[in-house]
Amino acid sequence: MTPQQYGPLIGIGIAVVVILLRNRQKRTLRPELMWILPALFIPLIGFGLWGMRQAPGADLTPYGPADWALLAGSLMLGLAAGFWRGSMVTIEKGQDGVLKAQASPLGIILIVALLAVRSFARPWLEGHAESLGLHVVAVEQGFLLLAGGLIVAQRIEMFIRARRIMAGAPDAHTEVTAQAL
Secondary structure, three states: OOHHHHHHHHHHHHHHHHHHHHOOOOEEEOHHHOOHHHHHHHHHHHHHHHHHHHOOOOOOOOOOHHHHHHHHHHHHHHHHHHHHHHHHOEEEEOOOOOEEEEOOHHHHHHHHHHHHHHHHHHHHHHHHOOOOOOOHHHHHHHHHHHHHHHHHHHHHHHHHHHHHHHOOOOOHHHHHHHHHO
């Protein structure tokens, strides 16, 4: 293993510890503020996608169908993973009417698995992009779209459920979990 490969592994280890410590107890959920992160993240992703193509020495050849399929697939995978992760978060309404949310261990495992796959797949995909008929920048942008889709879909799913719970409906997640057990 090269020293360059240790960096992502150390980062994943630190991320796991931070995520586990943050999710030990329920946190207050404020649905009225859940739009802020996606509203900030979407333009940042847009600037990131634009900036990757504007970098000095960047390959400006147009994307082919395989590149567009990779970008669309990455975004769809991110949206699906975000929806799944958001649906795994338990949201409860307290006696005082305050919403409390706690992430599921399965959701944490999903994030750790995505970080690990990204850390190991990125160097390989970038090295073999030409032989796969892909643009190297499209591979990098695909990982960015995956992360962005995950964050946005998770927030949207949690917002919809939180609004339903505030209106008095039970959390469908806890009912499904109870029936599955």
